[in-house]
Amino acid sequence: TYGHGFSMLFLSQVFGEEEDARRREKLKEVLTKAVQFCGEAQTPDGGWGYVSAKDGNNFDEGSTCVTQVQGLRACRNAGIPVPKEVIDRAVEYIRKCMAPDGGVQYSIRGGGSRPPISAAAIACLFNSGEYDNETAQKLLKYCEKNLAGGANQAQMFGHWHYTHLYYAQVQYRLGEKDWEKYFPPISKQIMSQQKANGSWAEGHVGPVYTTAINATILLVDNGFLPIYQR
Structure with missing residues (x-):
């Protein structure tokens, strides 16, 4: 479902900008089926696993939940019908994943608070229209504490790029004051590691x-994509 969530996000942004009637109709058909699958793949607890609930014996975890919610929200923004109960159940799943320290655990079954998933969970809540509720505020405080070092601190727990893909969205949505504090050190670090051919090779994924x-983080504040706009 990781790829499914990112695919919904990507295609919904294309759909919103596509002007050709034939391609729009095809994209609408694909996205409608994608939303339907997403609802069917959701587990009884409201989360998602690496495959559908049926194929994965109802296994679920936090990071896959985030990709589905952001993809669903992007589809809804583009005009694709999305059942409200699917997103509501996902938001409740995130609440149930919260640990006493305010962070989000690996899954509803435990696993300890994870700064990367916690940052992604805030973006997920913001995408769901929940900015000022208690859950979002607790998560913000947790991330402010555990990501206080910005560019360097995040290296200590791994998954730096995953973390800042979502935390950049959060900081941008919080407003100019937070963004102007967050973005300069992050962008400086990113640009310092770019290769001569324009790519970045740090990390172990590829x-x-x-x-x-990295390109997405650097372009968040350009407002090109509807899902990242304030």
């Missing part, structure tokens, strides 16, 4: 993944 995420 240059395509790293380059795509």
Whole structure:
């Protein structure tokens, strides 16, 4: 479902900008089926696993939940019908994943608070229209504490690019004051590691993944994509 969530996000942004009637109709058909699958793949607890609930014996975890919610929200923004109960159940799943320290655990079954998933969960809540509720505020405080070092601090727990793909969205949505504090050190670090051919190779996933995420972070405040706009 990781790829499914990112595909919904990507295609919904294309759909919103596409002017050709035939291609729009095809994209609408694909996205409608994608939303339907997403609802069917959701587990009884409201989350998602790496495959559908049926194929994965109802296993679910936090990071896949985030990709589905952001993809669903992007589809809804583009005019594709999305059942409200699917998103409501996902938001409730995130609440149930919260640990006493305010962070989000790996899954509803435990696993300890994870700064990367916690940052992604805030973006997920913001995408769901929940900015000022208690859950979002607790998560913000947790991330402010655990990501206080910005560019360097995040290296300590791994998944730097995943973390800042979502935390950049959060900081941008919080407004100019937060963004102006967050973005300069992050962008400076990213630009300092770019290769001569324009790519980035740090991390253990591969240059395509790293380059795509770094480019997205650097372009968040350009407002090109509806899902990242304030």
